[in-house]
Amino acid sequence: MSIVIEELTKKYGEQKAVNNISFEVKTGEVVGFLGPNGAGKSTTMKMITCYMSPTSGDIKLDGLSVLNQPEEIKKKIGYLPENNPLYTDMAIVDYLRFTAEIQGVEKSKISSRIGDMIDMCGLGVEKHKKINELSKGYRQRVGLAQAMIHDPEVLILDEPTTGLDPNQIIEIRKLIKKLGKEKTVILSSHILSEVEATCDRILIINRGRIVADGSADTLRHQSEGQELLTIQIEASGGDVHKALLGLPTVEKIDALEGKEGFYRVQSKPESFSRKAIFDLCVQNKWYLMEMTGIETRLEDVFRELTN
C-alpha cells in the first residue's frame, strides 16, 4: 500500500509543527523519520493514522484520503504511538482480543491471530499477566502486537525501541525488517544506528520540513564532499606544518591539540592528498606513522542538517 503525502501542514495555534511537506512511500518500503525532538515526526504520524486532521494538504493511502475515508484507512493501519499507551488493567490476551474485535478481525480467526502475535512478539510466558505487571520491554512488545493484530498493510511505529534492552532492540529490528518485506513501514527514531540498520530510506525532518531524503549511503555521500585525513608524522627536523600546507592538493591543516605529530588534513574539493603526503615524507626522510581517512557518519550528517 503506497502512501502519498501532499503539501501537508499542521498548525498548533500560530506555530507550524509540520510545514508544507510532501513525499511518497512505496509499498514494501521501510522509511525512517529522523529528527530532533519537536521536529514534527509524531505530528506527521498522527495525521497519517487519522488521529488528527491536517490544517491543510492531504494524505492518501492507495487513493483513500484521510480527509474523506478515515474509517477505511484506520482498518489498514497498525499504529504504535509514542509512549505506548495501553489499558494497564487488562491481561495481555484480553487486550489483544479487544483490539482484534475493534479492528474487525473475523471471529473465527481471532484466537489464531492472538496466538501468532504472542509467538511473534515473544509474549508466551507472560500472556495471562496484566499489562501493569509487565516491564517496559514487554509493554513495548504488547504495543507492537496490538498494532499488528489485524495484519495491516501499513505499520506506523513511533519510536518502537525506546525502553528496550539491547537484545530486545535487535529482535525488534529483525522483526521490523521481516515485516518490511511485505508491508509498508514508517518508523520514527532519534537513534541513528537504528534507522540505519532497519530502514531502506531515511527522511530527516527539522522544524516541520524535510531536510534530507534518501538511503543512508546517499545521505553520507551528499555531505562527504572533501577528503579528510588524520596523519601522524615523526619528523627529526623541518617544519612539517608548513611543508604540508605547501602541497597543491591540501586546503587546510590543523595540528591536533595535545598530541605530538598529529595533524588533520583537509583536501581541496575533488582532490586527494594521500599519495602527496607519502611522497613528502619520503623526500624529507620523515616517518609516516599513521594515516586514516575519516568517514562521515550519519551522526555528522544529522548534526549538520538539523543544527
Next chain:
Amino acid sequence: MNKIWIITKRELASFFDSLIAYVLIVIFLGLSGFFTWLFGNNVFIMNQASLQVFFGIAFWSLFFFIPAITMRMLAEENRAGTIELLSTKAISDWQIVVGKFLACVLLVLIALLCTLPYYITVSQLGSADHGAIIGGYLGLLLLSAGYISIGIFCSSITNNQIVAFLFALLIGIFFQLLFDVMGYTFRGGIGSIFNYLSMRTHFDSLSRGVIDSRDLIYFGSVIMAGLAFSQSMLSRRNWSA
C-alpha cells in the same frame, strides 16, 4: 452497533475487575435498604405498600454515585493517552462515547435490578400500585441515563478524574435541585421553562405511574445533548486552531 458493544463489554468488565461495581452496588443497596426498611420515614411507618420512600432515596444516592462511575470514562483515557490508540482504531468517536455510556447505564441497571426484592416484598405486604412502581423504576433509569450522559461529557473535557467528578456534580445540581427552585421562584414563562428543565418534575410524574411522552422526550434530549457534546469534545483534536 457491534463496535459499540465491544466498548461496552470492556468497560463493564473493567468495572467488575476493579471492584468499583461491587462497591457501588453494595453501598447503593445498603443506603437505600437502610432508609427504605429500617430508618426514619420507612415503609412500615408510612404504612403503604409503595416504594415512594425508596425512589426518594435512590433519586439522591444515584445523583452522587453516577459522577463517580462516569468520571473515569474519558478523563482517564485522556490522561493515559490511550484515547490516541482507541481513536486510531476502526471505530468512530460516536461509537466510543455511546459504548461507554451504555456500560454505565448497564451498571446502574444491574444495581436497580438488585432492588427487585424490595418490589416483591412490598407487593406481598399489600396491594401495591404496580404502575407507579414500574414508572418509578423507569424514571430512575432515565434519570440515571441523563446524569451519565452529563457525567461523560464532564469526563471528556478534562484529563483529571476529580475535576470531572466535581464538574458533573455542579451541572447535576442544577438539574437535580436548582432548576426546580428557580421554577418556584420565577413566575410565568421563565418559571415554567425552569420547571421543565428540572429532572425532578419529570421523575415525579413518571414515578406516579404516568408515562408521558413529554417526559420521555425530555430525558431523551438530555441524553442526546450530553452524548453529542462528548463526541464533539473527543473530536476537538481535529479542530484547526
